[in-house]
Amino acid sequence: MSTTTPAARASQTLPPAAHGLSRRQFGLAAGSAVLTVAIPLGAQTPPQPAAPAPAARPPVNRAPGSFIRIGTDGVVTFLLPTCEMGQGIHTAQAMILAEELGADWTRVRTAMPEQVTPDYRLPMGQQRSVGSFGVRFWHDPLRRAAAQTRELLTLAAAERLSVPPASLNAEDGHIIHAASGRRVPFGDLVQAASVLPVPQTPVLRPAEQRKLTGKTMRRIDTPDKVTGRALYAVDMKAPGMLHGAVRLSPVFRAEVESMDPASVRGMPGVVAVVPVPNGAVIVARSWWQAKQAADKLTIRFKATPNDRVSTPELDERMRAALDGGTLPAALQRGDMDAAFRAPHRVVEADYAVPLLAHACMEPINCMAQAGPDRLDLWTGTQAQDILLRECGAAGGYKPEQVYFHNAYLGGGFGRKTQAESAIQAMLASRAVGGRPVKVLWSRADDMQQGQYRQTMMCRMRAALDADGRIQGLRVRVAGPQMGRDNGIPLANGVVDGMSLTGIIDMQYQIPHMLVDHAVVPMPMALSPWRSIANSFTGFFMEAFINECAAAAGKDPLEFRRQHLQGRPRMLAVLDRVAQSAGWGSPAPAGVARGLAVVESYGSPVAQVVEARLRDGHVKVEKVHVAIDCGRAINPGQVESQMSGGVVDALSVALRAKITIKDGRAEQSSFGDYQILRMGEEPQVLTHIVEIGSPLGGVGEPGVPPLAPALAAAASILSGKQVRRLPLADAGLA
């Protein structure tokens, strides 16, 4: 079955958004030869105000027409809730839909919804592409919508053929009456099906009818991504479009004191200088012209308390916070005093991780056309509801007035959940009479304007008994509260999930435990970074578990098994990765191995890193990975996410970090924020463990185990315990 071209070409037939339906085309899709009506089967829910995120919300009865449109020409268009930022999700979600519907895989297209409606909400109430939810959450609602649609088509066909619905099946874009050999194409049935009541208890296909999921299918976006035809937000065009470059305060959160637009007046192409929060957008006929003027603009920023902030000072504050007194517990279990009253052995260690940039290959950008009663945003966003809320507040638009044309994202990693460039583009468009303005940040803007992964320190203290079991574990983290900074309420008034996940819900069986968070506020904006807290709590926990194992004189695998009884998924990935790596057999000469296992986003992942020293630097040669994500929808893409997650995590474990001096980031590009390059990539061997677990995430869980596994190997190789990232700080990379 050909799997590539037609769906990928959706982006060409639906300009100007790469794969969003514009209003003009909404309800219309270009067929192969003629324009035909694309019919939603089941009414869409209208846009509603962006809701806050209360703990529980009533289940949404999602309209199948919000996800599936079928033209009278038989072309099936899937409106997908999750953006495509590299994780292969459009292919996976289309596979789930096409399989349940019985669509012809060669004739499906993908698009994204234009508006924020309850149909596209995640469980917490947001319309976002976060939390590795693309499959693990959307699988069931998408499947249900496809089954409802299939049943509507089946009922219409039963009427037309005068046969019972139970005698029909749906395959390859047809409703088929096997007994008589009659086949009715979907396209011939949509008019009749669209007026039938939507079945509320559709019957799902049994597993033996699966034709797509579980098999590696080629991605539908690849053909356009190798020809330059794939459109990212930065590639958007609109008639009359102008370009915007930014000049923003180099010190975090500094406001503009004065600026002199005359300083750039008369420069080639310059159209306007537009004040925006913390700076200005310079609008010009090309981005290059806008950028030249942005660099020349005379602008002064107000002094702030952050003007002297530096990384050594922030580190000092966090160290002091680790030493501080009693704090409210984020997690308390058992009796810590009893656990430490007469321990056989006490293990203690402090760990630290730096600020990180996301450094998406596609820098932050957005195009906006801000009319009096309609705002169009051409963007690659992971969080439509955040842009809706913030642009609504800054621009006075109602939810139903905001339209998204969500293109491919040139990387997201959590960074593209923020609204700064959308607000800038909206304000710039207003300033030039509502013409579309595309604002693009330079690489230096992208790297220096914050929204970092938080820096964090951690102090671990464990009491081991005579059998080498951890009886008590005391954890204190020190650093900012990224979740609270992003408007997420603290659980029980103290627990910031975006800082503590991975510790407070860790899988090891430890009878006595106390966790707290010494809050050290930071001036820079912080935002989720692939795997959020797990990117550092995974390091803290697993590096410490390795140290505890050594203190107990136990093999790290055995030590974990001992503390993971009753955790079959963790044990299964550990066993698989151990088998792959030949754990227990001697490593090749000069090679050191390190092990770690972390469950995040519903998927346990175990990794064994094999590394050696080369010219005093740690060189990772091979990484064995085992993941239990329930069922792999598209196994080849699970492998891609595992190897990509390893490379991502290795880049920041070896060298990359953001440091602050005089209130500003010191790094500006890929020269001083070093991402792994060709030749440094390890061989990654991925094993997918399927033991009947619920569906788990895939995009993020490959990241957390890498750093602690690497630290274990690096500690063996260097003879020094690695407790701080990146390794370059210790001269090891």
Place this chain on the structure above:
Amino acid sequence: MSTQLQINSRRVRVDSAAETPLLWVLRDELGMTGTKYGCGVGLCGACTVHVGNDPARACITPVGALARQQVRTIEGLEQDRIGRALQGAWIANDVPQCGYCQCGQLMSAAVLLRTTPKPSDTDITQAMAGNICRCGTYDRIRAAIHEAARALSV
């Protein structure tokens, strides 16, 4: 002032100032958006094009220096056999994730195979080290280059 260029075997006259980097002439004046902006200082390779037979970073190549030169961009890669073989191998190996860097990767790989039809792993590392992939697709890029080289040798 205008500059005359040959882009993908087509004669093009552009009006951007001579010091304007080719990248912005392609993207903003000619609407050819396959060549990507990644860093603007020649460090990431997302904007790689060919000038004559050599790879060039369009973000630091002033258009005025290209008068009467042959420029090839990703939009013209399928015009030659090596380009088509690479694109086929990229699809067969499902190389791209976000895909933003991949046009630049393909342009660098095309120069490699033109000069080194049977590249070793070391050749690939050297030729491709200037192209960053944030998604970490290096293993599949390497496999696809080897596969394209094999396909071209038969």
